[in-house]
Amino acid sequence: MTLNPADAAFRSRLSADLPDEVFRPVEARYLEEPRGRYAGAQALLAQPRTTGEVATLIRHAGEAGVGVIPYGGGTGLVGGQIASEGTAPLILSLERMNKVRDVFPDENVLIAEAGVILADVQAAADAADRLFPLSLAAEGTARIGGNLATNAGGTGVLRYGNARDLCLGLEAVLPDGQIWNGLTRLRKNNTGYDLRHLLIGAEGTLGVITAAALKLFPKPARSGTALLVVDSPRAALDLLSLARAQLGEMVSAFELMHRQGFEFLTETGLDVRLPFDTAPEWCVLIDVGLSGDLNPEAALEALFVAANEAGIVPDGIVAQNETQAAAFWKVREMLPEANRRIGSVSSHDVSVPLSAIPEFIRKGGDAIAGIGEFRINCFGHVGDGNLHYNVFPTPGKSRADHENQRPAIKAAIHDLIHEMGGSISAEHGIGRLKVEDLEHYGDPAKLSAMRAIKAALDPKGIMNPGAVLRA
Amino acid sequence: MTLNPADAAFRSRLSADLPDEVFRPVEARYLEEPRGRYAGAQALLAQPRTTGEVATLIRHAGEAGVGVIPYGGGTGLVGGQIASEGTAPLILSLERMNKVRDVFPDENVLIAEAGVILADVQAAADAADRLFPLSLAAEGTARIGGNLATNAGGTGVLRYGNARDLCLGLEAVLPDGQIWNGLTRLRKNNTGYDLRHLLIGAEGTLGVITAAALKLFPKPARSGTALLVVDSPRAALDLLSLARAQLGEMVSAFELMHRQGFEFLTETGLDVRLPFDTAPEWCVLIDVGLSGDLNPEAALEALFVAANEAGIVPDGIVAQNETQAAAFWKVREMLPEANRRIGSVSSHDVSVPLSAIPEFIRKGGDAIAGIGEFRINCFGHVGDGNLHYNVFPTPGKSRADHENQRPAIKAAIHDLIHEMGGSISAEHGIGRLKVEDLEHYGDPAKLSAMRAIKAALDPKGIMNPGAVLRA
Known part of the structure; x- marks a missing residue:
């Protein structure tokens, strides 16, 4: 699909329906990501304040065939938030939609807009004597919409589940600009296909989450x-x-x-x-x-x-x-x-069935040793079968000294994971970093279903083009 | 979409790829359902023994444009298992795929084929000193594939969640006959769209679940x-x-x-x-x-x-x-x-936000009293906001005496539920009974996304035609 640039002509079409204050200059932070692997170029930045404004932006982008990059806290580790190739996109930052709309302590429910910072969701729950258990290193910067779009994990998954398990309902703008009012506080609701779980983990490729009904829990005494x-x-x-x-x-x-x-x-x-x-x-x-x-x-x-x-x-x-x-x-x-600070040669966010962890660690070490001399820091959420398996240079050497070995390391670990029935992306998602890995290791029937769903909901391919699936 | 009958010609095409013992005469039980509202007519019955046989059946049905009715334990309450209209379908019963394939007590995982009876899943978990917490009245007959296809609820939801929350992975045959090997035991796996949650609750309209990796729990001491x-x-x-x-x-x-x-x-x-x-x-x-x-x-x-x-x-x-x-x-x-035994005039499987329950019960009673003299039995899973709100005749009267009032009762309760942000089907699903209700009360953006997904994955409309969405 060929997309058109978010250029001056597009900007002026948007002006017909949106005030100037929705648009801001693109600061460098929108074009960078934590690991420095992706860098964006030209883009138009919009910071809508309401769901209606998000819908207007998406509708215009669809009409003009302009790509849309939903942007939360920018803390993703797989380049899902940075369009580094292709024509200038519309960066749609949710940061001004940052209100906790409501808290229902008796129901253990909190309604947050997509741009609320995760730590602020936690604080709002705490103020109501409740627990919102999603917890991860980037919680002071990451925003809940991005956490949901990427189905974030973290340290509370063992007891409380992933981000998707903490969500009762969503409000979202679909690729055709329609607003889905799915912001239910219900614990049981069997009325058709579960769009919520389809959007969660789709990394912004099937629509933009604008608000969520989140599950709270009693605080442990x-x-x-x-x-x-x-x-x-x-x-x-x-x-x-x-x-x-x-x-x-x-x-x-x-x-x-x-x-x-x-x-x-x-x-x-x-x-x-x-x-x-x-x-x-x-x-x-x-x-x-x-x-x-x-x-x-x-x-x-x-x-x-x-x-x-x-x-x-x-x-x-x-x-x-x-x-x-x-x-x-x-x-x-x-x-x-x-x-x-040490600088990894290759990092792997993987999971295996729980009982396969010892075998994976042993075989992984053997495989890396067969490639060269490295240091391995393997740590993580072992209760979930999720390990951060990171390979580093020996003292005196640097990441740059091993550039040519990275593909072999990555392939060795991912092949092993695949053989053992594991996942090549346990919690960080696919983004732009692992699109080829997904094509290589993914189940063919699942991939063809994913492509059919993407084409059905986003026929012009405007939503986060190039993330998860090849554009 | 016009479908073709599962007639002698279709049967003989199947014979090329499948042995005779896959097919059985259609006993009456396949054409009836618990509440007696739907009755099937002619059909071809297949009882495949393997996932491969299911795939072969679906592939042929797709090529021939024959409707497929996936059949589990037959305990559904909304007619999802009975095609009462249209041309003769292929009834695809999973009852012979009834093996617990594996139990991993250390991982709290059990792998069951779709045709395992729910009580047998519970027993297999118990034998491994674990708990499978899905529990409902029909557990001695219902099969786990159907429980997942309908996202069953029951009495354990408050603590352990609905059927979808108890599933780590699925194996399924998609409408094009491809087998999706998604039978993962992983707790974390962020590799693309969550097909699992799309198939769960889709009531067999997007594919047939053939096996599932289920979550077990430590037994409470x-x-x-x-x-x-x-x-x-x-x-x-x-x-x-x-x-x-x-x-x-x-x-x-x-x-x-x-x-x-x-x-x-x-x-x-x-x-x-x-x-x-x-x-x-x-x-x-x-x-x-x-x-x-x-x-x-x-x-x-x-x-x-x-x-x-x-x-x-x-x-x-x-x-x-x-x-x-x-x-x-x-x-x-x-x-x-x-x-x-009393015989309800109208039954409602509804949910509302937890704190709205008292108001719903009060207003519901007022609305029914405005229609006539009835007895109301309101009971259920109040911790989930899920009530079975059933309206009965007074002593001496019968269901038949109130036939003409049923639409008004149903509309009054569903309108009230809708107004209060509730669900017109909390745990029983849409089936064939509530297709019009879903069209009437459902979110338009969600409905259009559902139709797009159905058309993309099942372009000929062979999978459980007329359930959830109008055929």
């Missing part, structure tokens, strides 16, 4: 955190089973970390450290949120004792207060920054 | 049940808030019942009764499933005391053992049978 040393990834899984047997769904987070990450923290001068004399090879950061009168420290101590007796956990510390818990989490949260 | 009297629906909601504040997500079921239902049990000679001397106007059946060392009787006693002190619950009984708990549940479970 008390929370607790522990850092438990495990001998191996297998032991981490055994610990997870034990934790669930003892604590059911009250296990809120279960994060695996490797010594390589702790060494990176030191190497890059980040002032966070583990509360162990010697950094363990593997450890697990576990959070529990308990109801009623349960005591989290006692529950975690009981888990620690049982795991120790079972030979799974040789060492560990249960946080005795919130400050200590925050210090443990700080280590986990700084790992991505340490990784950034 | 101990469960408890209480029957608490409330003065009003508003008090029931206050009790729900209190229960959640005290017990978080451990509240597993929260069912509202009305005196009318208890009177129907007596009137129809069903030998179940409430453990109260005088039947209360409203009461709530509450189930909790607790982790760790928590004592369910103590937790429910504490809830009862707190609710009594708050003036919400004047009376109640906490079950002291499983026999007593089962007796409480028996009352709830027999309500549909009592309703059937």
Whole structure:
């Protein structure tokens, strides 16, 4: 599909229906993304204030055949927010649609516009004595519309699910400019195809989410955190089973970390450290949120004792207060920054069936060793089978020294993941970075259904062209 | 779209690729449904044994332009399983694809073919010391493929979600005969549009589900049940808030019942009764499933005391053992049978936002009283905002005496539901019964997107023609 540029002629057509203040100069931040792999060029920037204005913009873009890039917080890691090729698009930023429209504490529902920053959604829930459990590193910048469009994951998935599981209803503008009023607060509603789940995870290629009805949860009465040393990834899984047997769904987070990450923290001068004399090879950061009168420290101590007796956990510390818990989490949260400073040769956001994790880590290490000498920092949301498997140069070398090996590394990891029934994009999505990977590894029947749906809902191909599916 | 009959010529084309034992005579049960509103006529019945055979059947039906009716347990209440009009279809029963393919207790995953009876899924999970929480009246007959195709609800939704929330992956045959191998056990997988959620709830109109990867849960260590009297629906909601504040997500079921239902049990000679001397106007059946060392009787006693002190619950009984708990549940479970015996004039499976329930019940009663003299049995999954709002004749009258008032009753309730932001089909789906209602009350943008998706994936309109969308 050939698209037309968002040029002066297009701008003047928009002027007939929209006031000047909807348009802003395109600052550099709209043309960059966190990993610096994609850079946009010319574009027209619109910052609509209402759903009606979004609909007007989309309708004009459709009539003129101009591409539309929906823009949330810009924190995506796969280039879904940057059109780096082709004709100048309309960047449609939702940042001025940033109101929490309503909170219904008795219903455990919050209605937010797409441009509300994730941390502000969390704060609004907290103010109503409720929990909005979506939590991820970029929460101070990411906006809820983007979180939903990409079906964001994060550290709360084990207990509360992905972004899609936290959404009851959507308001969205479809590619033909129609507004879908699907902003229901209902827990049960079986009236036709689930457009909500189709738009969630479609990364803006089937329409623009303008608002969402989000699920809130009772706040756990008390929370607790522990850092438990495990001998191996297998032991981490055994610990997870034990934790669930003892604590059911009250296990809120279960994060695996490797010594390589702790060494990176030191190497890059980040002032966070583990509360162990010697950094363990593997450890697990576990959070529990308990109801009623349960005591989290006692529950975690009981888990620690049982795991120790079972030979799974040789060492560990249960946080005795919130400050200590925050210090443990700080280590986990700084790992991505340490990784950034070291500079990965290749990063992989992958998942495998839970029980296949030890085999994946072993075979992955062997495959990388066969390609060259590298350091591997493998960490992540092990309770969800989701690992961030990142490959780094050895000390003294840099990312640039290994440019020619990157394709082999990526292929080795993705082939292994595919063989093991895993996903080449567990939580970051496809964006523009993994379009070819999806074509290569994706199920052919699914891909042809996706293309048919895209063509049916967006026949001119204006919505986020080139993301998810080849334009 | 004009379809061709599944006639002798079609049957002989199928014979080229499929053995005779795939085909069986069409017994009466395939042409009937529980409420007796729809009756099928001529049809060809196939009972494929493998996904490959399903694909072959669908491919031939597509080539010949023959309609396909996917058939599970036949327990649907909206006629989705019966083609009562038009040319003879191919009935595609999944009943011989009834294997639990695999159970992964450590991953909390079970892989079942579409034809496994829901109770057998529950039993297989139980045998692995896990819980599959989908639970509904028809579980001894309904098959998991149909439960997923209709996004079944039931009594476990409050804690564990609808059928769609319990599914990690699907295997399905799409309308073009392609097999989609989406049977993933992954908790996180952001690789393109979510076909799974599109097929779930599509009632067989976009393809046939042949197998599913289902989520299991740790069994609650101990469960408890209480029957608490409330003065009003508003008090029931206050009790729900209190229960959640005290017990978080451990509240597993929260069912509202009305005196009318208890009177129907007596009137129809069903030998179940409430453990109260005088039947209360409203009461709530509450189930909790607790982790760790928590004592369910103590937790429910504490809830009862707190609710009594708050003036919400004047009376109640906490079950002291499983026999007593089962007796409480028996009352709830027999309500549909009592309703059937009385014979409703009009039944409504509706939902509203939780806080709107008292207003809906009040206004609904007023609206019905304005039409004539009726008895209303309003009961259901109040924790989900889902009520079964059924209107009955007064003693001495029958359903037949009110035939001419049914449209007015239905319109009054559905108009009210629509006004209040509710759903005209909370858990039973659209089937053939509510196609016009969906056209009338559905969001126009959503409907046009649904039609575009149907046309894109099933251009000949062979899949369950006339269900959900007009053929």
